[in-house]
Amino acid sequence: MIPLSFILRSRCRAALSGCAYNYLRVNIMPAARVKNFCRSSSVHNRTIGHLLDHWSRNFENDGISEPVESIEHIVAHVMGTKKILDLVNMRERELTKEEVEKLEMLCQCRLSRMPVQYIIGEWDFRDITLNLIPPVFIPRPETEILVDIVLKQLSSTQQEKCRILEIGCGSGAISLALAHSSDKVQSVAIDVNKHACNLTRSNCKNLGLDDRLTIINAALEKDGIIKILDDTENKIEFNREEFDFIVSNPPYVPTSKLSELAPEIKIYEDLRALDGGSDGLDVIKPLLRYAAKALKTDGSLFIEVDTSHPEYIVFFTKKYSDLKLKHLHTYKDFCNNDRFVQVLKFRDV
Amino acid sequence: MLALIHGCRMNVLLRRLTVRNLFVCNDLFIFQLLNHKIKDKTFVNKLFSTSLELTIANPIVNKYLDYIMNEYKKGKHNSVLENIDLRVASHLLESRQLIIENIEALNEMIKQDPEMKKLADEEQSTYKAQLLELDNKLLDVILLNLGKQGYNDIVLEITAGVGGQEAMLFAAELFDMYLGYIYYLGFTHSIAEQDISSTGGIRHASILISGEAAFDKLKYEGGVHRVQRIPYTEKSGRVHTSTVSVAVLPQVSEIEVALDEKDLKIETKRASGAGGQHVNTTDSAVRILHIPTGIAVECQSDRSQLKNKETALTRLRTKIYEKQLNEQMASTSEMRRRQMGLGNRNEKIRTYNYNQDRITDHRISNGTLHNLKGFLQGGEALEDLQMRLQDDLQKNILLEAIKDVERSSK
C-alpha cells in the first residue's frame, strides 16, 4: 500500500503542477476503460454538459465515490467558480483546449482517488476559504459545529479579549474561523507537523488575520507537556502560560480502524492527523492533562472526539479529581453522534 | 370628459392605463359600485383595470384629496395618511389649502361686488390651473409608495406543477427568465437549491435575490404560470397544458421568526456511520425539518455545511412566515393580500401560449403580449408588465381608500 500511495501521490502532484504523467495511469486502469478513456479525449465536444456527463460516467464505472459531485467541483474549479449550481446554467458553454487538458489532468487525479479538496486545492470551512495541500488534514464539516460551540461560549463571556490555544491546527480551520468570526479572539495554534504550520500560516495571511494568530511548530507530548520543535520561532512558555479556552480536533480514530478508511483518506491524508492509538485516546489524555495546567480557572477545553470517548472523559475527570476538571457537556453533530466535549477547569475549594 | 382628461397632465403612473371603456366610466356608475357591497372581486378588478381613470379629473378623486387635506389640517394621526410620504406631501397639502382659501375668498368677493367679476374670473382660472397641477403632484406622491413594501432581500421559489417532465422543462425556462430579469435589474442572487430532473428540467428551485426594493419588483410573479404548447417529447403534435408555481417572499430575519432549536431536525447526507475524521466527502447538503409545522427545506448551494444550514434556515423562516401570514390574513381582503405579495397561491396568473406566440396575464385586462421568446429573456417586456400590474394594484388600493372615505363621510 505504501509504494502505491507514493506513486499515486507523486503522479498527482505532477499533474497538479501541470505535467502529464499519463504512462502511470495505464498501469492501474483496466484495459477496457483505457480504450474508452482514449476515445473520449473529446476533441469534438468540449461543452461543459458533455464533459460533466462523460466524466461522471467514467468515475462511476471506476467505483470512484461521489462521481457526479467530483466532476462538478473539478469543472467549477476550472471555470473559476465555487458553486457547482452555477454549472447548471453553463452546460452549453465550451471549454478551450487548454481548459480541457487541465480538466483531464485533474480528473486523472480523481481516478487515483485523490480527494476533490486536494485536487482543486481549496475548500470552504464556515465562511472562510482555505487552501489545502496534501497531506495536511482536510477539515470535516462536523468541526464547523465545534467552532459554533466555542463562539457561543465566547459571546456569553464578559471579557474583552479571549486567549485561545489550539492544539493540532492542521490547515488552520478552527483557529482562523474563530478569529474571523470574533474580534475577541487572540490565539496561538500549534501542530506537530511543520507542513501543517506552514499551511496555517499561509491561510492566515490570505485571510488577513496575521496579527490575531501565532503559529508554532510544537508537539503535545504523552506526559501533557508541550515541546517547541522549531526554536527559531516565537517563544511562548507553554508550560507556564494560561489560556481562557483550549480547543482541539485531535487524532481520534483507533489505529485498528485506519485500514477501513476510504482510499482518499488512507492514501492522501497524513495518517498521524487521524491515528489516535489503540483506543483513539493517545492525544486526548495528554490534552486533558495539559488543559488542567494551562486553563485559567473557569476556562474550558473544547474537543472533537469519537462517539465512544465522552464516556471515558467523564470517567477520567472523576478519577483524577486532583486535576480539577469537570465534564460539562457533550454535544452532538448533525448525525446525532456524540461528537464534542466541553471540560471545565474549576476553582479550588 | 375626454377632452378634460387629455387636457390635464396625466399622472405618469396612470398614463399607461388604457382609456378603452372611458364612456362607461361615469360618476354615477362608480358611486353605485362604491356603495355596493362588492362580492365578486375578480369582476371588480377586471372592471377597474379597464375602465377607471383615477386622475384628478375625476370628482371622487378630488373629494378624496379634500379629505386628506382636511385630515392633515386636523393634525391628528390618521390611517389614511399612513402610506403617504408626508415629508414631500406636507408642503403640497399646505399650498393646496392656501389656494382653496384664495378661491373661496374670490367667490366671496364676487358675491359682494359683481363689478369685480371679470377681474376675479381671470385670477380664479390661474388658481384653478395651480390647483390642478398641485393635485397631480399630490396624486403622484400618494401613488408612489402605495402598495410597496420595500424589502430588498427576497426568496423566489419555482416548483413544477402538473405536466410531469414538460412542466419541469418549463420551470427551467422560467428559472432562466428570472435569472435574466435579475441581471437586467442589476440585482445579485445566489441559488439556494435546484432540483434537476433527468431531462434537464427543474423540479424545484430556490433563488435568494438582493436588490433595491426587490420584493416590489418581483412579487407580481407569485402564482401559477401556465404553459400551452406541444412538448418537445410529444410526437403526435398535441398541445399540452402544464403549470409551474412561483412564490416570492421577503427574507425573514431571526427577529421576525425565532426558531427553537428543539423544534428542528437537521439532517445531512454525510455517512450516518462513524462520521467525523472517519469520512471525507464533498457533500455538504443540509435538510431541516421544522417539526411543529412539518415544513422541510434543503440547501446544497455552498461547500460549507454551516453556510448551507444558514441558507436553509433563512428559507425555513420565510416559509413559516408565509404560513403565519396566510393564517393571519385569511380574513383580509384579496387586495391587501396582493399588496403583501401573497395573492392566492393557486391563482392562475399568466398563460404562455407557444402556438400563438403570446403571453396573457390574467390579472389585468388587455394583459396579452406577444413575442414569447423575447419575454422569456426577462428584460424590458417583463418589467413593463410588472409596472402595469403595479399601476393596477395601486389604483385598486387608492380606490379602496376612496371607498373608505366615502363610507366614513356618510
Ligand SMILES: C[S@@+](CC[C@H](N)C(=O)[O-])C[C@H]1O[C@@H](n2cnc3c(N)ncnc32)[C@H](O)[C@@H]1O
Ligand atoms: C484531525 S487533524 C485536525 C486539523 C484541524 N484542526 C482541523 O480540524 O481540520 C489533527 C492535527 O493534529 C496534529 N497533531 C497530531 N498529534 C499532535 C500532537 N501530539 N501535538 C501537536 N499536534 C498534533 C496533526 O498533525 C494534525 O494536523
